[in-house]
Amino acid sequence: MAKEVIMPALGMAQETGVLQQWLKAEGEEVAAGEPLMEVETDKAVVEVEAPASGVLGGVTADPGEEIPVGQVIAFILSAGEEVPTGPVVEPSEKSEAIPEENREPAPSAAHPIPAAAVESSPSGKLLASPKARRLAAEHGLDLGSLLGSGPEGAVLAVDVQAAIDRQAESPPVVPSAGPVEPASFVWKTMVKRLSQSWTQAPHFFLSADARADELIRWRDETQQRAEEKITYTDLFVMVTSVALCEHPRLNARWEGDGVALAEEVNIGLAMATDAGLTVPVVHRADRLNLRQLATRRKELIERAQEGKLEQQDVNDGTFTISNLGMYGVDRFNAIVNPPQAAILALGQIADRVVPVDGQPAVRPMVTLTLSCDHRAIDGAMAAPFLQTLVGFIEDPMQMLLSRA
Numbered sequence: 512m513a514k515e516v517i518m519p520a521l522g523m524a525q526e527t528g529v530l531q532q533w534l535k536a537e538g539e540e541v542a543a544g545e546p547l548m549e550v551e552t553d554k555a556v557v558e559v560e561a562p563a564s565g566v567l568g569g570v571t572a573d574p575g576e577e578i579p580v581g582q583v584i585a586f587i588l589s590a591g592e593e594v595p596t597g598p599v600v601e602p603s604e605k606s607e608a609i610p611e612e613n614r615e616p617a618p619s620a621a622h623p624i625p626a627a628a629v630e631s632s633p634s635g636k637l638l639a640s641p642k643a644r645r646l647a648a649e650h651g652l653d654l655g656s657l658l659g660s661g662p663e664g665a666v667l668a669v670d671v672q673a674a675i676d677r678q679a680e681s682p683p684v685v686p687s688a689g690p691v692e693p694a695s696f697v698w699k700t701m702v703k704r705l706s707q708s709w710t711q712a713p714h715f716f717l718s719a720d721a722r723a724d725e726l727i728r729w730r731d732e733t734q735q736r737a738e739e740k741i742t743y744t745d746l747f748v749m750v751t752s753v754a755l756c757e758h759p760r761l762n763a764r765w766e767g768d769g770v771a772l773a774e775e776v777n778i779g780l781a782m783a784t785d786a787g788l789t790v791p792v793v794h795r796a797d798r799l800n801l802r803q804l805a806t807r808r809k810e811l812i813e814r815a816q817e818g819k820l821e822q823q824d825v826n827d828g829t830f831t832i833s834n835l836g837m838y839g840v841d842r843f844n845a846i847v848n849p850p851q852a853a854i855l856a857l858g859q860i861a862d863r864v865v866p867v868d869g870q871p872a873v874r875p876m877v878t879l880t881l882s883c884d885h886r887a888i889d890g891a892m893a894a895p896f897l898q899t900l901v902g903f904i905e906d907p908m909q910m911l912l913s914r915a
Contacts, residue, residue: 513589515583556819570585651673747855749796750900755830765852791811828848
């Protein structure tokens, strides 16, 4: 019996996937569990295995096509078996011509179409109430273009007001400045998810400045003893993971009627790729030492840049860090990465004039900005977390003692 091959759901919020390529040609034999195709989700490119053994047939999807989850795109057939001919309803399928005998009947006399307002009275005058004429003139509407709901198709004030309301709801037509560049699947998914986050999650923001003298010293000393390249992002991941252990409410998500605390500290690293923003995840970051964090971070970035992130590399993030310091940015507000409850935005480490023992002095400083979902976190919870984080950055020994 034929086995359907469908576009799989590889993530909780996934609605569509992009078929990257078939790994088997139509008519070729395939074994159950053998790689059959590559599918791109909003987070990664994943190999999908064949659901059964047999011959690949009835392929309806081409590489590069975006397909709704659950749609049948091929069949695995037994030897000599024909492709099923039964109807398969596909959400993305366009309407085809309907045979004459199957078409819906035309509107009957029981449901007549209202007479158009362009019809005239016996005297040849357009039928419209005085108020309708006045409203139309005030808003520059052509009465002849409106359908009237009054006797003999006369245009009433309610008809004009309805047209005014429709006009107000319609977005203005903006001339195109040039050709529209098609967005990648990853970019379109990012737009959808962050738009939902911005409109559904009530954001609030907290900022704090931290002296980075000791952070710089910590990185330099560690780098002398490590073969791996140690970055400031690695240090921020470590201090943040320890701070989250002390303030678990920040390591949570809003579930609709309550707050779900995460059992692990999995920190996502927001990063840009050619396809768009992606967030690979350092799992159980609180259990890794600095060298392990650096190695893991390097692996994730390399795979992301090559478009080879696997599903496990992007799943189960509980908190996100976005670092734009390398671009010379001092501070910024980030949008919470759903379904998480908070994201930390990091600016550059730069010299500033600050008071030291009552005297102006130049010190390296960094600004931390915490974006929070107010449904899961309030200011009284977020502020102590940020305070702890600043303390760890200014005195890493506090963090090491807290972790011990």
